[in-house]
Amino acid sequence: MKVNKEQIGENEVKLDVEVDAEEVNNALDQAYKKIVKDVEIDGFRKGKVPRGVLEARYGEEVLHKDALDILIPKAYSEAVEESEIEPISQPDIVDAFIEKDKPATFTAEVETQPEVNLGEYTDLDIEDETEEITEEDVMNELENRREKFAELKVADREEVKDEDFAIIDFDGYHNGEPFEGGSGEEYTLEIGSGTFIPGFEEQLIGVKVGEEVEVDVTFPEEYHADNLAGEGVTFKVKVKEIKEKVLPELDDELAKEVSDFETLDELKEDISSTLKEEAGQRAENEFANNLIETVAGNTEVNIPETMIENELDTMMQGMQQRLQQQGMDFDQYLEMTGTDEEAFRSQHKSEAEKRVKSNLALEAIAEKEGIEVTDEEIENKIKEIAEAQDQEPDMIKAFLQMQGQYDSVVDSIKMENTIDFLIENN
Known part of the structure; x- marks a missing residue:
């Protein structure tokens, strides 16, 4: 095989490839064996048509496309290796020629890995800052663990306040008509969590257990339901119960409950580490x-x-x-x-x-x-x-x-x- 490499752009190469006649004939033989399986000619069983008869009926060109499909991938791969290029895209194959007993030729145009000019990459002055872990960071992590073991208990008061968990029934109305997904029963809503439409939770602060109120809010412009996006709606809400979060004491018992340590000091030391x-x-x-x-x-x-x-x-x-x-x-x-x-x-x-x-x-x-x-x-x-x-x-x-x-x-x-x-x- 012969290969001629030509740079035709900053990151583009043209390879003119010539494949030996012996390999061409082998590829034509393989193409015949593939094609003949589906050929039917009167006087011959399917798949048993002699090559000479096939070529006489359809012309020698009948094998050329399949032979090139067999020949080019292997030849291109070898040409790439011989030319020592690194392609970054599929090649554009042009001007392919094949004929029995003659060398086959084709041209491959392909983009290649660009030339890289390295600058300084050692002894660079790069700032390396590790954040300091403070006692406050440790306590914040402890609070997070306390939160996971918190219990919700019924509050001994009648009015909703911020950070409460209000158990509510609600029905939403748009232009006086109920809308899909706008109602719920026994729903637990954490006041101040921002999980409901903006403005909804704040209007429940001060509402008493058993009291029914109307809450007016406006859906965000980017709301997923087009018919409600940017629209004002009214919810009829009844507060059925108020619960508040009760955190466990920050002591050795908590350490035993949330970890494998026996004391709070051991847990804090592990968290710090x-x-x-x-x-x-x-x-x-x-x-x-x-x-x-x-x-x-x-x-x-x-x-x-x-x-x-x-x-x-x-x-x-x-x-x-x-x-x-x-x-x-x-x-x-x-x-x-x-x-x-x-x-x-x-x-x-x-x-x-x-x-x-x-x-x-x-x-x-x-x-x-x-x-x-x-x-x-x-x-x-x-x-x-x-x-x-x-x-x-x-x-x-x-x-x-x-x-x-x-x-x-x-x-x-x-x-x-x-x-x-x-x-x-x-």
Whole structure:
């Protein structure tokens, strides 16, 4: 096989490829075996028509398209390897020629990985600040745990106040008529939580148990029901009961109830240690992000639009997967946010470009510094994935290979190693 490479743009290459006649004839043979299965000609059983008869009836060209389909993918792959280019898109195949006993030729035009000019990426002055954990932070976490073990008890008073839990019946009316979803019975509403329409909860403060009142509110302009968006409505509300939250005492008994510790002091010490560890992790992540951003800022590269569009595709797929986990599809999300796919891509384009530039910079550093991935690191990563999914490592490895995701796992480890290199050298 012969390959001639020509740079036809900053990030675009043309490959003129010539394939040996022997391979051409093999491809034509394979094409005949594929086509003949479905050919019927009088005097011959289906699938048994001789090649000479087939070509005489339909012309030798009958095999050319299938032969090229067999020939080009392998030849293109070998041409890419021989030319030492890194394609970032599917090739545009033009001027394909094939004929028995002659070399086949075709031209492939393809976008390639851009040239990356690295700036400074070691000995950078990046601020690293770990937030200080105070006694107030520890007490706030303790309060959160108290909240989880709080009990609702009937209040020994008649009037609703802020932070109460009012048990209510309600019926909503729009222009004097009941509307769908506007009624409820024995509904527990936390006053001040902001879970109802703005203004609703405040109008219940001071209302007595057993009292019926009318509450006038206006639905937000962005309300999901078009017939109610921005419209004023009236609710007839009856307060049936008032409950208030009772928190457990902040003592050793609470520590035993909410943890494995015997005393409150032990629990506070553990909370402090956990908060410090989390703060350290946040600071480390922030440092790494700032470091990557600085390195990318020092890097010069002309990013092809194709790479940005590919990253946008990846971002959309990630969004779709997260939405599916929440029981929502992407179209529902777009409808709820009042946008469409084109607007989504436009809104996230700058972020996609930023990600692509960061990845290109990290890849260039990995290549320049000779950062590699060991078999042990791959095995450990696969074990980690297997444990998270409660599967056997061998099964996960086979699945990744079958889905073509194995190389992505290796690439992700290389990126982690590269980031570790940057952290150690800055």
